[in-house]
Amino acid sequence: MPTPLTPRVMGRLRLASQGLLAGGFPGIADAVRWMTAMQAQDLGMAFWAVGQRVPGVAASDVRAALDAGTVVRSWPMRGTLHLLAPEDLRWILGITSGRLATMVAGRHRELGITADDISHCRDIAYKTVEVLKRGEGAAGATREQLFQAFEEAGQVTKSQRGIHLLGSLCREAWLVQGPMAASGGKAGVQQLFVPFDDWIPKSRDLGRDEGIAELLFRYFRGHGPATIKDFGWWSQVPLTEARAALASVRDRLVELQFRGASYWLSPEAAAMLDDGVPGSRSLLALPGFDEYLLGYQDRSLVLAPKCAERVVPGNNGVFKRIIVSGGEVVGTWARSGSAKAFSVVPEPFAGALGPAAERSFQAQGRAYVQFMAS
Incomplete structure (x- = not known):
């Protein structure tokens, strides 16, 4: 007899979809790739989010994944940092960067940031990284080093102007956060900024419609059961485009009706309803x-x-x-x-x-x- 749907059952289905029940994922990159984008503005908490989904790993292992580039951290959506698989970042930015630019346009006017300023800072950043690479063998530049270079070139970094400039360079896929920066000879809590193409030489190439369909399918697979409005909020993809994408992938998903709304999830997660959803005592x-x-x-x-x-x-x-x-x-x-x-x-x-x-x-x-x- 199928398990009756209740909020707790729906919650446990989400736990299962996110790899938080049973065996989790075999590796760090596997977990991040499955989740597609994992919230990561607090890096220590992001490490533990990965650790809860990959049995047997340590924080140092997640740090090593960032150092090796098998996982990357950037601003792909909603103006906040996430962990992603490197091959996914460029095509996701292709979908979300326009919306992100609109979100920050007003603040950029307040800060006096123009398109020419962003291009100027790109050139400064590239030159700074190249100088550090030749002189110190550094893999990239710290935020402070880039801010200093921006200031020396006449680009003000105070009042959050610097972080908005850096965010714009990452949103345009000119820079990306790479390996962890050393601090006093020890591993620090910041990452170095490196040219995007140097750190991620190979990216998937998806057009907008194909990319939205992929993003939506993977969201429901890794977060379901969830609604189309959940996906729209999470990705900032307009609901008109999200609904069109759902029509193209709905045959690969399962729909559940709960409290008058449609929730979508993977067939594998939905199959748990037949035998009892695990995790009631988790x-x-x-x-x-x-x-x-x-x-x-x-x-x-x-x-x-x-x-x-x-x-x-x-x-x-x-x-x-x-x-x-x-x-x-x-x-x-x-x-x-x-x-x-x-x-x-x-x-x-x-x-x-x-x-x-x-x-x-x-x-x-x-x-x-x-x-x-x-």
């Missing part, structure tokens, strides 16, 4: 900004609206770390202690976690501490 300590919660316009399936303020206080756009039990967000969690010696503390929405849930959370906490320390 408990996960997911990072802030994780795709499990942030990757949808409507988050009420997995997070009770009355508790939304507990996850995003003041609706300020900063997502706290979340505890997910059986497909439902039941609390947040925090780090306690110093950067070198820390533990994790649960902050459940309703009283305390039960004994079994507390044991599961503590196991998740130990896994997180070990992951970040390795």
Whole structure:
């Protein structure tokens, strides 16, 4: 008998689609490629988002993937940083860059940024990277080095003008964030900026219609069950184009009707409804900004609206770390202690976690501490 649909069942289907149940993914690049784009403005949280989906890896392994270029980090959509497979970045930017340019146009006018300024900064960036490569053997330039070069060439970087210039260069696929920058002889928390074609010599070539269809299919495969409005918010693709794309790939997806809306997911995930969706007793300590919660316009399936303020206080756009039990967000969690010696503390929405849930959370906490320390 098919499993009846409830919000928790829909949540567990999402956990399964995102590789958060059972065995996860075999490798870091596999996880990122499956997810297509993973929120990554907080790099440490992005590392843990990957770690929750790839058993046995450590934060240093994700850092190594960035250093090797098997995973890249850029601004492909919504003006925020994401992890992507390198071959996907250019064609996704081809779909989203126009919308992104429109989103920042007003701010660029305030900052006095013109198309000529962006082209000028591209030339400065290329020259700066080449000088550093020849003189120091550096793979790229830090943000501070580029800002200094911009200032010396008359391009003001204060009042966020510098970061908008860098974002524009990445949006135009002239620069991309490459290997991690060293700081005091140790691995730092920033990445070097490198010329796009040097770091990503091979990219897939998809036209707009084909690319939107690919992006939509992969979103539903890696995030489903989700609605067309969820996809439109996540990708910023206009709904008219999104609906046209859905018509071209709907035979590769399964539609579920739930509470008067159409949700789409992969046939593999939908098949779980026949035998019982796993994960009813699962408990996960997911990072802030994780795709499990942030990757949808409507988050009420997995997070009770009355508790939304507990996850995003003041609706300020900063997502706290979340505890997910059986497909439902039941609390947040925090780090306690110093950067070198820390533990994790649960902050459940309703009283305390039960004994079994507390044991599961503590196991998740130990896994997180070990992951970040390795």
